Amino acid sequence: MINLNKIFLILFCFPFFLSAQTINNTEVNGNTLLSDSEIINLAGTFNGNQFYPGLLDSAKSRIAGEFALKGYLNSTFDGSSVTILEDSQKVDLVINIDEGTPTFINKVFLTSSDSSDISEIISIFSYLEGEVFNKFEIELNINELLTRLENNGFPFASFTISSVHLYDDTTSDEHFADLYLLLEKGGESSIDRIEIEGNTSTKDYVIIRELRIESGEGYSQEKVDDLPKRLNKLRFFDPVPLPTFYLDSENNGVLLINVKEKNTNNFDGIIGYIPPSSDDEKGYVTGLVNVILRNIFGTGRAAAVRWQKLNRHSQELELKYLEPWLFSYPFNLNAELFQRIQDTTYVQRKIGGSLEYLATEDISAAGFVASEEVIPTEREEPKFTVYNSSALTTGLSLKIDIRDDPLSPTGGFLFETSYSFSRKKINGPAEFIPPNLKTSINLQRLTASFSGFYEIFRRHVIAITVSGRELTGAFFEDSDLWRLGGTRSVRGYREDQFLGSRTAWTNLEYRLLITRRSYAFLFFDSGYFFREAEPERGVAGAEDFIFGYGVGLTVETGIGLLSVSFAIAQGETFSEGKFHFGIVNEF
Numbered sequence: 001m002i003n004l005n006k007i008f009l010i011l012f013c014f015p016f017f018l019s020a021q022t023i024n025n026t027e028v029n030g031n032t033l034l035s036d037s038e039i040i041n042l043a044g045t046f047n048g049n050q051f052y053p054g055l056l057d058s059a060k061s062r063i064a065g066e067f068a069l070k071g072y073l074n075s076t077f078d079g080s081s082v083t084i085l086e087d088s089q090k091v092d093l094v095i096n097i098d099e100g101t102p103t104f105i106n107k108v109f110l111t112s113s114d115s116s117d118i119s120e121i122i123s124i125f126s127y128l129e130g131e132v133f134n135k136f137e138i139e140l141n142i143n144e145l146l147t148r149l150e151n152n153g154f155p156f157a158s159f160t161i162s163s164v165h166l167y168d169d170t171t172s173d174e175h176f177a178d179l180y181l182l183l184e185k186g187g188e189s190s191i192d193r194i195e196i197e198g199n200t201s202t203k204d205y206v207i208i209r210e211l212r213i214e215s216g217e218g219y220s221q222e223k224v225d226d227l228p229k230r231l232n233k234l235r236f237f238d239p240v241p242l243p244t245f246y247l248d249s250e251n252n253g254v255l256l257i258n259v260k261e262k263n264t265n266n267f268d269g270i271i272g273y274i275p276p277s278s279d280d281e282k283g284y285v286t287g288l289v290n291v292i293l294r295n296i297f298g299t300g301r302a303a304a305v306r307w308q309k310l311n312r313h314s315q316e317l318e319l320k321y322l323e324p325w326l327f328s329y330p331f332n333l334n335a336e337l338f339q340r341i342q343d344t345t346y347v348q349r350k351i352g353g354s355l356e357y358l359a360t361e362d363i364s365a366a367g368f369v370a371s372e373e374v375i376p377t378e379r380e381e382p383k384f385t386v387y388n389s390s391a392l393t394t395g396l397s398l399k400i401d402i403r404d405d406p407l408s409p410t411g412g413f414l415f416e417t418s419y420s421f422s423r424k425k426i427n428g429p430a431e432f433i434p435p436n437l438k439t440s441i442n443l444q445r446l447t448a449s450f451s452g453f454y455e456i457f458r459r460h461v462i463a464i465t466v467s468g469r470e471l472t473g474a475f476f477e478d479s480d481l482w483r484l485g486g487t488r489s490v491r492g493y494r495e496d497q498f499l500g501s502r503t504a505w506t507n508l509e510y511r512l513l514i515t516r517r518s519y520a521f522l523f524f525d526s527g528y529f530f531r532e533a534e535p536e537r538g539v540a541g542a543e544d545f546i547f548g549y550g551v552g553l554t555v556e557t558g559i560g561l562l563s564v565s566f567a568i569a570q571g572e573t574f575s576e577g578k579f580h581f582g583i584v585n586e587f
Contacts, residue, residue, distance in 0.1 A: 108126065265293050
């Protein structure tokens with residue numbers, strides 16, 4: 001059965017399908033404020049778009065609205081036209097624009113609920129008088145003043161444009177506007193109480209002391225906006241959102257901070273067994289164990305243990321402890337114990353501590369002291385390896401950290417530098433100490449490191465690190481020298497592969513953020529090391545530039561940020577590349 005309704009609908013629409021027209025070309029004349037392409041974008045009259053009755057009127061309305069925002073309220077479009085081409089399926093548009101003369105702000109009138117400082121506020125707007133009536137400039141000035149008020153204790157201040165009086169000067173044919181503004185400052189607010197939500201382990205006082213806000217302190221939006229960055233530096237939480245501020249029933253200002261705790265106890269380890277290569281040897285255990293406790297009992301105290309078996313005869317053991325905010329003052333106390341067994345040549349032990357002053361949330365300085373001794377391994381047949389020595393080291397360090405997040409920053413930088421002086425005394429073995437050798441030696445060490453981060457566009461971050469270390473003194477032993485190569489310096493090489501009295505390296509990474517703290521990256525590392533020759537001691541000089549490159553992935557896990565990278569060193573093939581594993585979280 002034939003559906004008559006469908007037939008009538010088709011017959012009704014058929015003439016419109018036949019007469020559908022498209023835009024062939026748009027000509028724009030008389031415009032100076034906006035370019036031709038900007039006018040066409042506003043009008044929506046792109047070549048090939050369908051033309052319909054009323055399109056030109058809609059286009060003129062949108063263009064006139066944009067001119068009005070820029071202060072040109074009297075634009076006209078006389079002579080604009082539509083021309084149908086010969087094939088009747090295409091049209092040419094002509095948009096003739098007379099922008100007219102701008103409207104100027106003659107007077108700004110301000111009414112405020114608090115007239116005590118109205119003269120100061122009105123002076124901020126006075127320079128607008130005589131300027132073009134531009135919506136964006138007016139809003140910019142209002143926003144700047146609101147920001148100023150928010151940073152001076154008035155978080156609930158608001159501006160209202162009560163009215164705009166437009167009129168013409170008949171003698172000069174100029175257009176003017178009087179602007180009437182209403183300011184509601186609201187009451188002056190202070191932060192009388194801080195409430196913490198979401199912390200199940202971390203004590204409230206640990207969070208509050210990092211904020212550095214005194215009870216009754218005047219409200220400042222700038223300071224409140226900076227609070228998440230301060231809390232993120234603790235590395236106890238997921239990225240912290242902006243706090244909220246409200247007034248309670250007694251008109252007290254309450255700052256509410258929501259946090260979500262993350263696992264702060266990290267374990268990073270791998271154990272292996274190397275079987276004997278011959279009947280005369282025994283197998284041995286090798287590997288790495290790294291345990292970090294960053295928030296012991298929710299107090300902010302931290303401890304770390306690291307053990308690493310490098311090969312059959314070499315291993316390292318390191319213990320660290322942090323006591324934050326000593327006696328509730330902004331001082332951090334650090335203690336450290338380090339021991340290194342190097343092959344069958346020597347044992348190096350170091351015990352030290354530092355007192356760090358937290359000058360601001362971004363800047364800290366520390367003084368440190370350490371005692372170190374190096375003990376040669378005893379041999380059946382005496383053979384010189386290193387001197388039996390002891391040293392006392394003192395020094396100073398400076399740290400500036402304005403990164404927006406310490407684990408996966410997208411902006412800011414970290415700068416660290418230190419200077420230390422060591423008084424080293426050689427105690428033996430007596431048979432290897434020549435008569436002309438000084439048994440008291442002064443050593444000086446200087447280090448500097450800069451890391452910068454920049455988000456070039458959303459989720460794409462450039463990270464660059466430049467580091468250098470210098471050691472000066474009468475002469476050096478292997479235990480004095482800097483070590484270069486591996487995960488924390490130049491990837492693609494073995495850990496601590498090179499020794500030098502002067503080392504430097506750079507790390508360049510291009511990161512693609514997968515989540516806020518997980519990212520894939522490409523990297524290029526370069527390094528330099530130098531060791532001066534000492535012919536009288538049979539030490540050959542060494543100097544070289546090295547580099548490595550590759551790809552990697554850093555993933556946020558329950559035990560911290562796990563970083564895995566594959567690197568190829570200078571002159572090596574793909575099959576010779578090395579994998580580097582590690583937990584990014586630092587003590």
